[in-house]
Amino acid sequence: MNSRDTLEQMMFTPEFKQNPYPVYEKLRASNPIFKQFFPNGHYGWIISKYEDAVEVLKDQRFIKDIAKVSSIEQTSVIGKNMLFSDLPDHKRLRGFVQKGFTPQIIAGKREHIQKIADDLLDAVSAGHTMNLIDDYAFHLPIIVICEILGIPTEDREKFRSWSNSIIEASFEERSREASLQAQDEFVEYLRERFAIVRENPGDDLISQLVVADETGDQLSEGELYGVVTLLIIAGHETTVNLIGNGVLALLEHPEQREQLIQHPEYIHGAIEEMLRYNGPVEFSTARWASEDLAFKGHMIQKNDLVIVALDSANRDPERFSQPDVFDISRGKSQHLAFGKGIHLCLGAPLARLEGEIAINTLLRRFPKLELQANIADLEWRPGMLVRGVKELPLSI
Known part of the structure; x- marks a missing residue:
């Protein structure tokens, strides 16, 4: 397991994407902190154990702002947001948007989200099959975040295309051009949208951000684009893959599905287990060492790239009993699906509710649903960041 070639061969293959957990198990046991060569030509450290992951996610010596890393060129036009910033900028930028995601506001959306779910399932109920991702899992969260931001929901397919290009490019150099084009198109769309909002602001979150920007209240133009783009992408990507991976886990474990059908009140614990067992975000976004430092016996150099394997940490047997067992009665387990520390996902309560x-709702409406494909034949989305299937065909 110490061969660099072996690690590359294992971690960047379709087989790994299909089921990374046997590889993670071996890495945690023999090489839990290792330097990897990524397809974009950069080396970086991968952290695979839970306790190590928590330390990295909370340690502010590992910074998020790539502009502070002199050896790396900043090329993203949408990178000025909370996810890619450090204190004090992080706190300032997060403060602009967190007022739209308070517990009271999220709880108040329950009935409306329920109606969206029912309407989407009404649309497929006349048939005998559905594609869970295309017919349901994608539309529900993107409708919700578009409404929060005040963006026409009919534009959601554009966001899906742009989001896929940006997210799935990850560290793969061959996808770089498509990702940059998607960013440019996204920014141009937002530029036109902001112009409309400035003429006729409403009570939506984009209006609040644009008005704050016009009054000179700290948001730069780049930050405005970065924050809104992040909200659109993060506002649906996590939930899409949570729903897809969660339903797949239930289909693989029929006794757990039946338990949830009989006891829908178990859903809170079930969602936490779905997030832990096969989380929607496989790797953290990049961090960079701000100084030379010793970490668990390894010398990490200033400007080194550091990535946390979140889905590996969530299967660490030193933290979770029987980690490879899917058990919806496990309860809340301090998994890392939404990160840790100051970058803990702002939209986690909304994603959980969705x-x-x-x-x-899916189980209540279609308790006999079945997978219409071999699990081994399911195609997983490319890139390092997200973990989710492209399609999930079901009979209902």
Whole structure:
């Protein structure tokens, strides 16, 4: 397991994407912190154990702002947001948007999200089959985030295309051109949208951000694009894959599915287990060592890239009993699906609520649903960041 070639061969293959957990198990046991050569030509450290992951995610010596790393060129036009910033900028940028995601506001959306779920399932109920991702899992969260931001929901397919190009490019150099084009198109769309909002602001979150920008209240033009783009992408990507991976886990474990059908009140614990067992975000976004430092016996050099394997950490037997067992009665387990520390996902409560409503409604409406494909034949989305299937064909 110490061969660089072997690690590359194992971690960047379709077989790994199909089922990375046997590889993670071996890495945690023999090489939990290792330097990897990525397809874009850069080396970086991968952290695979839970306790190590928590330390990295909370240690502010591992910074998020790539502009502070002199050896790396900043090329993203949408990178000025909370996810890619450090204190004090992170706190300032997060403060602009967190007022739109308070517990009270999220709880107040329950009935509306329920109606969206019912309407989407009404649309497929006349048939005998559905594609869970295209017919349901994608539309529910993108409709919700578009409404929060005040963006026409009919534009959601554009966001899906742009989001896929940006997210799935990850560290793969061959996808770089498509990703940059998607970013440019995204920014041009937002430029036109902001112009409309400035003429006629409403009570949506984009209007609040644009008004704050016009009054000179700290948001730069680049930050405005970066924050809104992040909200659109992160506002649906996590939930899409939570629903897809969660339903797939239930289909693989029929006794757990039956338990949830009989006891829909178990959904809270079930969502936490879905997030832990096969989480929607496989790797963290990049961090960079701000100084030379010793970490668990390894010398990490200033400007080194550091990535946390979140899905590996969530299967660490030193933290979770029987980690490879899917058990919806496990309860809340301090998994890392939404990160840790100051970058803990702002939209986690909304994603949980959307997942709970989406999955319980699906099971109530179609308790006999079955997978219409071999699990081994399912195609997983490319790139390092997200973990989710492209399609999930079901009979209903």
